[in-house]
Amino acid sequence: MTVVLAPIDRxxxxxxxxxxxxxxxxxxxxxxxxxxYCDFASLAxxxxxxxxxxxxxxxxxELALDGPRPVASLFIGGGTPTRLxxxxxSRLLATIARWFPLLDDGEWTVEANPGTLxxxxxxxxxxxxxxxxxxxxxxxxxxSLRALERNHDPDDVSRAVALIAPRFDRWSLDLIFGAxxxxxxxxxxxxDRALALGPSHLSCYGLxxxxxxxxxxxxxxxxVRPVDEEVEHAMYAETIDRLSAAGLLQYEISNFARxxxxxxxxxxxxxxxxxxxxxxxxxxxxxxxxxxxxRDLPAYLRRIESGQDATGxxxxxxxEARARETAVLMLRRTAIGIDRExxxxxxxxxxxxxxxxxxxxxxxxxxxxxxxxxVRLTRSGLFLADTVMSDLL
Amino acid sequence: xxxxxxxxxxFSIVAHIDHGKSTLADQLLLQSGAISQREFREQLLDDMDLxxxxxxxxxxxxxxxxxxxxxxxxxxxxxxxxxxxxxxxxVSRSLAACEGAILLVDATQGxxxxxxxxxxxxxxxxxxxxxxxxxxxxxxxxxxEIKEEIFNTLGLDPDEILAVSGxxxxxxxxxxxxxxxxxxxxxxDVQAPLRALIFDSKYDDYQGVVVYVRxxxxxxxxxxxxxxxxxxxxxxVIGLGQFRPREVPVQELGVGQVxxxxxxxKQLSDVRVGDTITDAHTPAASALPGYQExxxxxxxxxxxxxxxxFEDLRTALQKLAxxxxxxxxxxxxxxxxxxxxxxxFLGMLxxxxxxxxxxxxxxxxxxQTAPNVTYxxxxxxxxxxxxxxxxxxxxxxxxxxxxEPYARVNFLVPSDNIGAIMALCEERRGDYIKTDxxxxxxxxVTYELPLAEMIYDLYDKLKSATRGFxxxxxxxxxxxxxxLVRLDVLVAGDRVxxxxxxxxxxxxxRRGRKLVKKLKEEIDRHxxxxxxxxxxxxxxxARETISALRKNVTAKCYGGDITRKRKLLEKQKEGKKRMKxxxxxxxxxxxxxxxxxxxxx
Numbered sequence: 004m005t006v007v008l009a010p011i012d013r014x015x016x017x018x019x020x021x022x023x024x025x026x027x028x029x030x031x032x033x034x035x036x037x038x039x040y041c042d043f044a045s046l047a048x049x050x051x052x053x054x055x056x057x058x059x060x061x062x063x064x065e066l067a068l069d070g071p072r073p074v075a076s077l078f079i080g081g082g083t084p085t086r087l088x089x090x091x092x093s094r095l096l097a098t099i100a101r102w103f104p105l106l107d108d109g110e111w112t113v114e115a116n117p118g119t120l121x122x123x124x125x126x127x128x129x130x131x132x133x134x135x136x137x138x139x140x141x142x143x144x145x146x147s148l149r150a151l152e153r154n155h156d157p158d159d160v161s162r163a164v165a166l167i168a169p170r171f172d173r174w175s176l177d178l179i180f181g182a183x184x185x186x187x188x189x190x191x192x193x194x195d196r197a198l199a200l201g202p203s204h205l206s207c208y209g210l211x212x213x214x215x216x217x218x219x220x221x222x223x224x225x226x227v228r229p230v231d232e233e234v235e236h237a238m239y240a241e242t243i244d245r246l247s248a249a250g251l252l253q254y255e256i257s258n259f260a261r262x263x264x265x266x267x268x269x270x271x272x273x274x275x276x277x278x279x280x281x282x283x284x285x286x287x288x289x290x291x292x293x294x295x296x297x298r299d300l301p302a303y304l305r306r307i308e309s310g311q312d313a314t315g316x317x318x319x320x321x322x323e324a325r326a327r328e329t330a331v332l333m334l335r336r337t338a339i340g341i342d343r344e345x346x347x348x349x350x351x352x353x354x355x356x357x358x359x360x361x362x363x364x365x366x367x368x369x370x371x372x373x374x375x376x377x378v379r380l381t382r383s384g385l386f387l388a389d390t391v392m393s394d395l396l
Numbered sequence: 397x398x399x400x401x402x403x404x405x406x407f408s409i410v411a412h413i414d415h416g417k418s419t420l421a422d423q424l425l426l427q428s429g430a431i432s433q434r435e436f437r438e439q440l441l442d443d444m445d446l447x448x449x450x451x452x453x454x455x456x457x458x459x460x461x462x463x464x465x466x467x468x469x470x471x472x473x474x475x476x477x478x479x480x481x482x483x484x485x486x487v488s489r490s491l492a493a494c495e496g497a498i499l500l501v502d503a504t505q506g507x508x509x510x511x512x513x514x515x516x517x518x519x520x521x522x523x524x525x526x527x528x529x530x531x532x533x534x535x536x537x538x539x540x541e542i543k544e545e546i547f548n549t550l551g552l553d554p555d556e557i558l559a560v561s562g563x564x565x566x567x568x569x570x571x572x573x574x575x576x577x578x579x580x581x582x583x584x585d586v587q588a589p590l591r592a593l594i595f596d597s598k599y600d601d602y603q604g605v606v607v608y609v610r611x612x613x614x615x616x617x618x619x620x621x622x623x624x625x626x627x628x629x630x631x632x633v634i635g636l637g638q639f640r641p642r643e644v645p646v647q648e649l650g651v652g653q654v655x656x657x658x659x660x661x662k663q664l665s666d667v668r669v670g671d672t673i674t675d676a677h678t679p680a681a682s683a684l685p686g687y688q689e690x691x692x693x694x695x696x697x698x699x700x701x702x703x704x705x706f707e708d709l710r711t712a713l714q715k716l717a718x719x720x721x722x723x724x725x726x727x728x729x730x731x732x733x734x735x736x737x738x739x740x741f742l743g744m745l746x747x748x749x750x751x752x753x754x755x756x757x758x759x760x761x762x763x764q765t766a767p768n769v770t771y772x773x774x775x776x777x778x779x780x781x782x783x784x785x786x787x788x789x790x791x792x793x794x795x796x797x798x799x800e801p802y803a804r805v806n807f808l809v810p811s812d813n814i815g816a817i818m819a820l821c822e823e824r825r826g827d828y829i830k831t832d833x834x835x836x837x838x839x840x841v842t843y844e845l846p847l848a849e850m851i852y853d854l855y856d857k858l859k860s861a862t863r864g865f866x867x868x869x870x871x872x873x874x875x876x877x878x879x880l881v882r883l884d885v886l887v888a889g890d891r892v893x894x895x896x897x898x899x900x901x902x903x904x905x906r907r908g909r910k911l912v913k914k915l916k917e918e919i920d921r922h923x924x925x926x927x928x929x930x931x932x933x934x935x936x937x938a939r940e941t942i943s944a945l946r947k948n949v950t951a952k953c954y955g956g957d958i959t960r961k962r963k964l965l966e967k968q969k970e971g972k973k974r975m976k977x978x979x980x981x982x983x984x985x986x987x988x989x990x991x992x993x994x995x996x997x
Contacts, residue, residue: 028955043956208951236946257951272955286956293959318959328962335953368923387923388949393968 021349022290025075026271027103029060030282031095032082032300035119039152039221040179042213044284044298045082052300053091056283057098059307063281064102066312072279074103076268077111079133082283085115089123096131103279105132110267112137115167117159125166135173135266137206138163143196144189147182150227151210152217157196164200173264175204180238182210183218183227190238194245203264207242208257209235236386243385254338256380256388273336275329275349283313291325293318326350326357331392340379354378361394399471399615399650401582405575406473406610406654407526408490410518411500412508412867416530419562420500421459421474427568428463428472430640458493458596458608458654460638463572470576473654475595475610477514488517489669493595493610493654496524496579498571499552503529503537503559507545507834509808509867515550524579527552528571533561541835548834582612582652589680590614590622592649592657592673597664599718603635605661609673610654612684617648621676622659625683626668630676631659664721692724692740693801693872694747694767694851695784697894698754699736701761701976701985706735712758713737716750723750728785732892732978733763738785741767744851763976765894766991769847772799772875786896789882792933799875800898801847804829807858809866811839816861824849825900844873848898883908885915885991886929886936890979897991908938911991918987920971921945926981 033053034045077099087095105111112135113128128136142148143157160176167174176197180190197205212219212229221227229235243253251259255273258266271278280287284298296313297303306313320328329350333341346354355362362378365371370384370391384391411417426436461472477490491497497518501511518525527546529539543554558574560567584591596608609616616622620633635658637645649655661667672683700709713725724740741747747767755762770784774797783789805826807817814831821828821843829842845854850870858866881904885895895915899907908930915928921942930938953961975982 209947209949211951232943232946239947239949256949256953269954272953272958275958278955280955284956286958288955288958295956295959328958331962331965332953332958386947386949387945389965389968390945390948393965393972396962396966396969 024277027279030285031084032283033086036154039218078268085119089127092127117163118155129170150182204260326352401652404652407496409498410514412510415502499527509869513869528558532559584613584651588613590675623676626671696767697765699733787893798880802873803870805870912940914990916940
């Protein structure tokens with residue numbers, strides 16, 4: 004496997020990337036429709052607040068930063084960022100580019116939904132500096148799209164790809180397996196149809212019934228049933244086999260890419276590095292402190308407009324807890340896992356002194372492999388990653 | 397002040413839990429001038445955290461109150477008693493040191509099961525009862541009705557019943573007068589050799605064992621050589637004192653007086669509560685009538701969750717035993733759980749308190765097995781065995797007769813709930829004895845129940861069946877033969893000794909089925925299939941299978957998820973802490989306890 008560690012920015016040794024962010028996340032909450040599985044800060048029917056929201060976002064940046072911060076990666080997620088119209092998108096990108104100038108070779112991703120893209124928007128994105136698109140396809144099965152409460156057709160995906168592919172080298176598809184009622188054959192078909200579109204990156208998530216979502220409630224009421232665990236297991240196994248055969252190598256539990264096309268932004272999270280976060284419900288991790296903005300849109304607007312910050316809960320971990328969290332996150336990187344040297348550098352802790360017994364336990368059960376330098380999940384460990392990880396905490 | 401016994405009164409307050417005993421005690425201290433208004437705070441006499449949380453006085457204490465009535469100063473010794481059903485025995489020993497008792501009844505709630513039980517204890521001990529209604533300042537007080545209840549249940553004259561408020565102090569002067577008028581003074585012989593009754597003891601880090609005594613005859617003095625008659629040990633008195641309520645040293649304690657003795661006694665086991673202290677040089681001819689040793693009725697195994705903490709657990713138990721001589725522990729080895737201890741308790745509440753204290757004070761993570769009672773077994777060879785650990789029950793072929801302890805249980809409930817109580821007792825193999833109406837709306841229902849059927853959740857069930865209005869009390873009756881069998885549990889083919897229980901043969905299959913079902917819910921899935929079976933001897937009577945855990949992985953973890961996902965993983969980890977590895981299977985604390993819940997009908 005040729006995946007390498009993200010290079011550490013050593014330009015400012017007193018300010019390493021796990022303290023001062025080299026990445027920023029911006030949240031756009033607007034959606035045409037709330038999907039059944041979605042527990043993000045997203046709202047349907049609030050488009051009339053979009054301009055006001057963009058103003059607030061600019062104000063929030065102004066309030067939080069004393070000057071431009073060059074970053075290696077930017078990620079605009081949602082919600083549905085492409086729910087904004089082309090003018091609004093251009094304005095958003097200009098604001099962000101002013102505060103977060105992209106370093107050379109920087110990655111700038113925007114999430115998009117099939118059915119929301121048009122040539123004007125794609126043009127606005129490309130000319131605004133965006134160089135990567137993450138498209139939420141989720142499924143090509145009409146029955147699964149219905150079960151997930153998505154409001155687009157399978158064909159919308161290929162139409163969106165036709166708009167994106169000519170303008171962006173790097174683009175990704177999101178897929179969800181295990182939609183209620185779905186079968187292994189349907190999932191194989193999903194993988195085939197996704198690969199046929201030629202993405203350089205794929206994210207394939209096992210469906211999670213998140214508390215409070217519409218699907219969660221429907222499951223509670225007995226209206227939908229999760230797919231059988233055995234089927235879900237087979238779907239995940241199929242995913243790994245099928246995608247690696249197609250040259251998309253697994254580099255994280257749910258992420259696959261052609262070498263060099265890994266999401267640099269997401270690698271920041273799994274290295275437990277610092278990142279900025281702005282917008283409704285956005286999380287940030289700056290100077291060892293995690294905090295999250297309110298998820299309540301009126302409250303967010305009100306607070307920002309009156310010159311306050313919109314921060315909610317704040318968490319600061321002690322060094323040992325942070326080190327353990329780092330180990331857990333790094334294990335998500337299925338190709339590189341935890342590199343002992345890198346771990347010591349980033350956390351100050353010796354990996355084996357910190358969690359030797361539980362690593363050995365998982366190794367002896369065949370869930371981890373250890374070459375002396377790196378520890379990573381094995382194929383069977385992938386399926387039981389939470390069991391392995393919880394033991395490290 | 398002279399210790400003329402004429403001017404001494406010794407009394408307790410007997411009451412149901414929450415009827416305001418401690419507040420009234422504080423009020424007595426306040427009005428006698430022993431404490432200031434500022435010090436008058438709730439539950440002054442309760443000084444252990446756990447007691448405060450539960451509102452239960454666990455350890456008896458004695459306070460001397462000096463009160464002047466019509467120009468004469470009296471020494472009034474208040475000997476505190478616990479109110480919970482498990483501590484019945486401690487109530488009786490406190491009462492033995494008194495000539496009288498305030499029978500305190502909440503004027504809003506009326507007579508409760510422990511009111512009756514404790515009042516009968518006092519009457520049996522020939523104590524003068526001073527009945528009083530408490531909380532008469534409250535809106536919901538129903539004094540006339542409750543007086544009627546007291547008359548109907550205990551036959552006490554309604555005109556003699558006082559009315560007080562521990563909170564406001566109303567009626568307390570009248571109460572003092574009644575205590576002095578109605579309770580007889582102590583009647584010991586001042587000239588006779590010393591006889592003092594030990595009614596309690598506690599361990600103090602600095603002084604060693606502190607013994608609470610009531611002097612019956614003669615005088616005890618600092619410097620005196622004393623003998624503990626039953627233990628046949630001699631000590632020198634190095635300190636005497638009384639609680640007023642602060643410790644006040646005294647040089648001597650005379651006939652009728654109550655106080656504490658410090659005599660360089662190293663450990664609690666050197667002192668037997670109920671023993672008599674006499675003078676070592678001129679000993680009394682006979683000891684005072686003592687009382688029963690506390691009886692442990694509930695047993696469970698306590699095991700450290702991690703293997704290397706056995707010695708830590710032993711140390712913690714020893715430390716706890718310094719302060720509580722009423723629980724027992726002895727080493728036990730379980731195939732499933734390793735090295736631990738089999739512990740005996742006075743009741744379920746006592747067990748819970750000890751376990752919580754162990755965890756709180758020693759930071760140990762414990763696995764507790766389902767509580768059980770002691771069985772009496774007559775073997776084919778004619779031996780009599782007392783077995784308090786289901787694992788030790790011999791094979792059925794060796795048993796001639798299998799006996800279990802019974803208790804007589806009185807439920808005091810609203811008459812609407814008679815049906816619910818009867819259903820509760822019938823499904824627990826109870827024998828109906830009688831129903832007594834104390835008023836048209838409240839009854840005492842009496843059942844005889846196997847103790848094993850009531851130790852786990854009868855009290856909680858009673859509370860929910862009566863919306864909190866029902867109360868209960870029990871006394872042990874002795875052993876009765878029954879058709880009992882040992883039900884074993886096999887997990888992944890291995891017998892888990894710590895999960896064995898004793899059940900009635902007629903209930904065995906139903907209980908076995910429920911048990912394996914319950915265990916299926918409580919045992920986490922593993923990476924392989926796990927069979928759970930219930931068996932009597934070699935005959936499997938129920939089986940469930942826990943399917944293998946095939947997939948346990950969080951699909952999504954990005955910036956906004958990290959804290960929440962980490963907490964979910966921490967929760968998984970936390971759950972594992974109290975797990976015991978049995979063969980290849982991890983079994984949780986909850987699973988060990990769920991054995992009992994499966995007993996519900």
